[in-house]
Amino acid sequence: MSLGGAKGSASTVLLAATLIIMVVLVGLTAYSMYQVQVINRKLSDISSSVSNINSTVMSEVSSRLANESEYLGELLSQLNTSVSSQVAKIRGEVSGLEASIGFPVAIVDALNQTVYVPSMPHRVVTLDPASTEIALAVGAAGQLVGVDNDSLVYLPPPFNYTINKLYQNGSVASIGSTWSSPSVEAILALRPDLVIGTAGWGYNNYIASVLSQYGIPVLLLPSSSSLSDVYKSIIMVGEATGHVKDAVSIVENDSAIVDSLESRLHGLPEVRVAIILWVNPTYVAGGGTFQDNLITLGGGVNAFANSSGWPVVTAEELLEVNPQVIILMSNGGLFNESYLIQWLNSSIGPAYKNISAIASGRVYLVEGWYESVLSEPSVLAPYGALLIAEILHPQAFNISSLPSVISPSTLGVPGVNLEGGPA
Missing domain, CATH: 3.40.50.1980 (Nitrogenase molybdenum iron protein domain)
Structure with a gap:
């Protein structure tokens, strides 16, 4: 074979080899891309599966946590209610014990008569606004069962809010007006264990004489001509209702106001x-x-x-x-x-x-x-x-x-x- 023929054959072989290599490379590339797509699909499937698993697991966990939280919440609520109930009960017993320590009491009223209160009163009736206001102030609101009509109209705040709320919810009844037509029958129907009024006001003295025949203690307060009489009335009501400490505190506060006023007006x-x-x-x-x-x-x-x-x-x-x-x-x-x-x-x-x-x-x-x-x-x-x-x-x-x-x-x-x- 001539040199030229040999060169031509070599070139042909080289070209063929190159084409074969290119075909192989193209095939490999296509195959690789296919494999990549397959892998991506599998990864996507795996990711989706993992996501579903995570979602299922988290949902289950959240559900269980919610149930556990609700259960714990109910348990804590029951526990708090029980504790609060016990604390309230203990406080009530302590309060009742503190109040009962001061009884029985014997108080000399405005008519110089000794009024005997054997135990802590729980059904108190007041006959006039001044008596009602003092009873509310010393803390006897929960003991009131009856008041006069004027107490429902003329009390200043905050006492007017308190007494009208008690009247509206049925805790307190009206016994009529002490200045015109108080009802002894209405008072007796309330089964009071203490009646408080101001001596000389309206029909108070008459009511006191009638109720005394039924063995009901009636405390008549001074018809005040000075703040000293007011202070005396506050202490008397505090003693009769079991709220002496509150009564003393009110008198001290009122006295401080007067002392401050005297200083301001001096000269x-x-x-x-x-x-x-x-x-x-x-x-x-x-x-x-x-x-x-x-x-x-x-x-x-x-x-x-x-x-x-x-x-x-x-x-x-x-x-x-x-x-x-x-x-x-x-x-x-x-x-x-x-x-x-x-x-x-x-x-x-x-x-x-x-x-x-x-x-x-x-x-x-x-x-x-x-x-x-x-x-x-x-x-x-x-x-x-x-x-x-x-x-x-x-x-x-x-x-x-x-x-x-x-x-x-x-x-x-x-x-x-x-x-x-x-x-």
């Missing part, structure tokens, strides 16, 4: 004031009354101090005593300054303008539960003294201008939450 001149409770006939607070004591504590002098009790006065007498300030009770909206002026003008004509309080624009109408603190000799009495002090000596309280209508919404009293009584 200020007294202001002559008349408190008018009703107009035409016109009743005023005279000497020796609860309001007379509040006037003194509030830095004033009672224009009618020489007349005892709550006398009816004429327009001429009001002109004669010439008060620098007039405090007029609205009596739930019945009266206002215009009504007073009309009565004065019809009685003495233009001469009424010579009354100092009218000439200087210092006639103040008291509304809302502020009327109660100036009328009821009870727990909130010191706030009545504070209110009078603000009216007579506004500068001592940094008050630049007093409103002509004095109510919880127009004038604040130190230590009083306007939405709910004492802070």
